[in-house]
Amino acid sequence: MNTSAHQFHEQATRLSHDLRHRALIQTALEKYEVKRDEKKAVFQDWQGARQRAAEIKWEAVNHLDAYLVDFARKLEGRGTKVHWAENGEQAREIIVGIARAKGARALIKSKSMTSEEIHLNESLEQSGVSVVESDLGEYIVQLRGEAPYHIVFPAMHLTRDEISDLFTRKLGTPPTKSPEELTMIARRVLRQKYIQADIGLTGANFAVAETGMISITENEGNSRLTSALPKTMITLLGIEKIVPQLADLALFLPMLATVGAGQLISGYNTLYGGPRQPGEFDGPEEFHVVLLDNQRTVLMSDPEQRDALHCIRCGACLNACPVYRNIGGHTYGTAYSGPIGSVITPHLRGLLEWKHLSYASSLCGACTEACPVQVQLHHHLLQNRRNVNRQKPVWWEKLAFRAFAVLANSPGLWRLAQKAGRLAQKAHPLIKGGALDPARPWTQSRDLPPLAKETFRDYWRKRR
Amino acid sequence: MNARDAILARIKEALRTPAPPAGARDHDSGHPPTGAPSRDFSRFLPAVGDSFEDRIQSFRAAAAELKADFRLFETQEQALASLRQLSAEEKWQRLGSHRGALTDAACEILRLPVVQTDQAYDVAALEACDAGLSECDALVAQTGSVVVSSRSAGGRALSVLPPHHVVLARRDQLVPDLPQALAMIQKKYGDHYPSMISFITGPSRTGDIERILVLGAHGPKKLTIFCF
Numbered sequence: 137m138n139t140s141a142h143q144f145h146e147q148a149t150r151l152s153h154d155l156r157h158r159a160l161i162q163t164a165l166e167k168y169e170v171k172r173d174e175k176k177a178v179f180q181d182w183q184g185a186r187q188r189a190a191e192i193k194w195e196a197v198n199h200l201d202a203y204l205v206d207f208a209r210k211l212e213g214r215g216t217k218v219h220w221a222e223n224g225e226q227a228r229e230i231i232v233g234i235a236r237a238k239g240a241r242a243l244i245k246s247k248s249m250t251s252e253e254i255h256l257n258e259s260l261e262q263s264g265v266s267v268v269e270s271d272l273g274e275y276i277v278q279l280r281g282e283a284p285y286h287i288v289f290p291a292m293h294l295t296r297d298e299i300s301d302l303f304t305r306k307l308g309t310p311p312t313k314s315p316e317e318l319t320m321i322a323r324r325v326l327r328q329k330y331i332q333a334d335i336g337l338t339g340a341n342f343a344v345a346e347t348g349m350i351s352i353t354e355n356e357g358n359s360r361l362t363s364a365l366p367k368t369m370i371t372l373l374g375i376e377k378i379v380p381q382l383a384d385l386a387l388f389l390p391m392l393a394t395v396g397a398g399q400l401i402s403g404y405n406t407l408y409g410g411p412r413q414p415g416e417f418d419g420p421e422e423f424h425v426v427l428l429d430n431q432r433t434v435l436m437s438d439p440e441q442r443d444a445l446h447c448i449r450c451g452a453c454l455n456a457c458p459v460y461r462n463i464g465g466h467t468y469g470t471a472y473s474g475p476i477g478s479v480i481t482p483h484l485r486g487l488l489e490w491k492h493l494s495y496a497s498s499l500c501g502a503c504t505e506a507c508p509v510q511v512q513l514h515h516h517l518l519q520n521r522r523n524v525n526r527q528k529p530v531w532w533e534k535l536a537f538r539a540f541a542v543l544a545n546s547p548g549l550w551r552l553a554q555k556a557g558r559l560a561q562k563a564h565p566l567i568k569g570g571a572l573d574p575a576r577p578w579t580q581s582r583d584l585p586p587l588a589k590e591t592f593r594d595y596w597r598k599r600r
Numbered sequence: 601m602n603a604r605d606a607i608l609a610r611i612k613e614a615l616r617t618p619a620p621p622a623g624a625r626d627h628d629s630g631h632p633p634t635g636a637p638s639r640d641f642s643r644f645l646p647a648v649g650d651s652f653e654d655r656i657q658s659f660r661a662a663a664a665e666l667k668a669d670f671r672l673f674e675t676q677e678q679a680l681a682s683l684r685q686l687s688a689e690e691k692w693q694r695l696g697s698h699r700g701a702l703t704d705a706a707c708e709i710l711r712l713p714v715v716q717t718d719q720a721y722d723v724a725a726l727e728a729c730d731a732g733l734s735e736c737d738a739l740v741a742q743t744g745s746v747v748v749s750s751r752s753a754g755g756r757a758l759s760v761l762p763p764h765h766v767v768l769a770r771r772d773q774l775v776p777d778l779p780q781a782l783a784m785i786q787k788k789y790g791d792h793y794p795s796m797i798s799f800i801t802g803p804s805r806t807g808d809i810e811r812i813l814v815l816g817a818h819g820p821k822k823l824t825i826f827c828f
Contacts, residue, residue: 164811178646185644187623191637194622201611208604214795220604272817273808291808299809315809319817326818331723347786347793357760357804357819363796364756365723375607380636382786386778387641389799390743400646400662401743401778403805404760404819406798413795417718418755423795429607437614443622510623 140469141492147467148496157293158462164292165455171398172452178400179390189387190510193446196345196378197436203345203378204427210348214410216423224254227428231256231337231370234424235265238368240334244326246352246359247271248339249287249449250372250428252471253484256337268329270358272322279306285465287472288396288451293464326358336362336420340373341448342388346381348409350425353392355403363408369420371408374428376445382407388448391508395452435483441516444479446509453503453513459496468493475503479516487524494520554591561587641779648742648776655741655776662744666802667815669824670744676702679828680709683766686824687712690764692730698754700735702768707733717754723761732762732820736769737797738784739827742777745801746825747785751794759800760819767825774827 137145151157176182196203208218221227235243243265251257257267257278269278273290277283279302284290291299296315303309309321330336338359342351350371352359363369379388385405393399411423436442454460454474465473470481470490478493494517503513525533543549567573569580578584601609648658656672663670673679687710695710697703698718707714715725726732734753736746746767748759759765775781785797804819815821 167811179644180647181644185641188637188641188644190622194619195636198615198619201608201615204608204611214793220602220607222603222606226603270818271808272806276808289808289811292811294809296809315812316814318809319806319814323816323818327727331727349793349797355805355807356817358817360756360760360798361818364760375611381639383639383641383779383782386782387644390645390778397807401745401799401801403666403801403803404798405745405801406796407793408796409793410795413750416750416755416795417720418723418757419750419795427607429610433607433610433614436611437617439617439619442614442619446622 137492138489140489143469144467144492144496148463151464151467152462157464160293160295161461161464164289165461168398168455172395175394175398175400179394185387185391186508186510189391189508190443190446192379192384192387193448193509194443196380197376197442197445199380200375200378200436203380204375207343207345207348207378208425208427210345211410211425212348214348214413216348216410216425219424219426221426221428221430223430224428227254227372227426227430228256228259230424230426231372232259232263232265234368234370235260235263235335238334238422240265240368242266242268242329242333243335243337244329244333244362244366245269245274246336246338246354246362247274247290248337248372249284249471250339250374251337252283254372254428254430256372265335268326268333270326270329270356270362271354272319272356272358275322275326276302279303283466283471286451286454287449287474293466330361330365333362333366335368335370336364336366337370337372338362340371340377341392342379342385343373343377344380344382344385344407345378347407349382349407350377351385351389352406352408353389353396353402353404354406355397355399357404360404360406363406364419367420368422368424369408369411370424370426372426372428374430374432376432376447392448392450395506395508396450431484435480438483440519441479441483443509443511444476444483444513444516446511447476447480447507448509449476450508452506452508453511456502456506458498458500458502463496468496475513475517476511479511479513479520482520487520488528491520491524494518494524551591551593554587558587639779642777645777645779646742652771652774655774658741659739659744659774662742663802663825664744666744667805667823668744668802669822671824671826673826673828676705676828679768679826680706683826684709686766687731690730694725694729696726696729696732696754696758696762698734698758700752702735702770703733703754706768717758723757726757726761729762731764731766732758732760733766733768734758736767736773737788738781739769739774739825740776740778740781740799741774743799743801745781745799746823747781748798748800749785749789749794750796756796759798760804763816763820764822764824765800765803765820767823769825769827771827
């Protein structure tokens with residue numbers, strides 16, 4: 137077992153027995169579920185909206201080269217510098233390079249999962265640029281030296297008491313049990329950071345090809361401030377964020393808010409189409425957009441799973457996933473956790489190294505059903521398993537299935553095996569869950585259902 | 601080959617094998633869709649009534665749910681009287697604003713020192729204002745959103761930096777839904793978009809601590825909309 141798989145198993149085992157952790161996640165998600173269902177019901181045709189959203193993302197992804205060219209040309213036409221990065225290293229170099237050229241010492245950031253993907257903060261810090269996360273949840277996990285726990289709710293795993301302790305330790309503020317007071321502490325600290333920052337760095341939710349705009353969805357207003365006050369603005373986004381037309385946002389913005397946070401629309405949905413324009417008196421003088429590939433084209437070259445690039449990072453599949461809800465976000469060890477993370481990480485970072493994630497699923501399909509753009513998530517998990525086996529077949533699995541085929545194809549042997557199973561079962565309690573138990577991985581924490589007293593064939597013969 | 605060309609070449613190469621059509625496998629027709637999907641989104645989205653009253657009702661309900669204060673008046677004079685009262689109640693000392701037919705009339709009646717953001721201004725001075733007064737591009741009945749832009753609403757910071765954002769809107773700025781709001785923006789600005797266009801729905805908020813709603817996370821703690 138490789139290191140990432142080993143860590144995954146160890147943490148998953150620990151957290152799935154941690155009842156406090158489970159209760160915390162359940163409470164947070166139950167509140168979300170009520171709101172989400174309420175908002176879905178307001179749509180005139182939610183299923184129709186999902187189908188149409190999937191078709192639009194299909195159109196975007198399957199003509200991505202043309203749309204990216206349009207997008208970049210429009211942005212450049214209004215004074216934006218567009219950069220292309222084939223991988224994380226190039227993106228980091230570009231961004232660190234901008235910081236150096238500007239002589240920047242402080243950078244304020246609004247939420248960007250793509251920056252987590254390429255470990256941007258570490259590179260910036262190493263080049264002497266201080267980085268402050270401005271999204272409240274991100275700020276909290278940054279103070280803890282942790283990765284975000286969830287792509288939409290980064291600090292979902294923490295209680296107000298833990299956050300209060302953290303603030304007392306790191307910021308020297310008095311302890312409080314009020315989420316409002318805690319929020320106001322962060323507001324006071326971060327206000328100064330916006331004003332002092334030389335660069336504001338954001339992610340993007342959508343990139344509109346038709347008009348050359350990026351679209352950012354948020355509730356706190358931190359992204360608005362990040363893109364209003366510093367002199368230089370940088371937006372980092374994956375190439376798959378494209379939507380063809382401005383009109384498409386009328387569908388995507390309310391869908392994202394509904395499944396992402398249980399809101400009909402988020403607090404701020406903002407379009408940025410350039411740096412400060414003639415006749416404008418604030419906003420950045422320079423606007424840089426960094427388009428990142430980082431193996432997305434590898435995922436794209438698998439037509440079967442190309443729809444995973446339709447993902448709008450709403451987090452709905454994480455929230456619906458029974459595995460995520462028990463093992464939590466950090467266990468995955470990846471920037472993108474939950475079902476979508478399990479699908480795309482093997483493409484982005486290596487199939488064999490990350491194959492274990494494809495098995496962290498009951499294949500129940502709750503993720504596929506939750507997905508607003510109909511990514512066929514649980515089918516892809518199964519396809520990943522198949523691909524692993526094609527690439528690196530496991531000899532004993534092949535042998536076991538060959539033996540099973542012999543058994544299942546011969547009625548005499550089959551009957552014999554059934555008799556043997558019934559006998560062996562009587563002795564099983566003596567070794568159940570122990571080192572000698574062949575079914576140990578299953579039986580050490582679960583019951584083995586008993587075989588029926590008689591076979592169906594016997595039963596049928598008697599009744600006939 | 602530079603990074604741009606390398607990425608575009610990889611995309612072209614990847615797209616040589618067509619993908620199955622979008623969406624659920626169960627409805628798989630086996631053929632990729634022909635032509636672009638139509639953009640008739642209104643039939644999927646939440647319903648909005650046809651009359652002005654229905655739309656105002658819808659805006660009011662959405663705004664109330666999001667803790668925005670929506671005030672509708674018959675005349676501009678009534679709206680300004682109410683604004684003056686609000687200013688007195690909250691003891692405003694200093695305002696952020698921009699030039700405009702509606703904001704100019706309001707600033708005149710409020711008689712307070714004003715930081716104008718459609719000229720070079722000091723960020724610290726704007727931060728110290730009690731309220732930011734702006735006009736808007738549209739109100740969206742479907743969602744209770746206010747559409748502002750760096751051109752219509754005094755730049756990027758005015759609507760987020762002061763603790764209270766006050767919006768002045770005319771009744772004819774109410775549009776029914778999101779598709780029409782975006783169509784309005786395209787029609788109004790053509791190819792000369794402001795550098796920022798924002799759909800603001802309710803005051804700044806967060807649920808990042810135990811999913812409990814707190815207003816005023818980074819931006820305004822209050823949003824008041826005067827419509828006449």
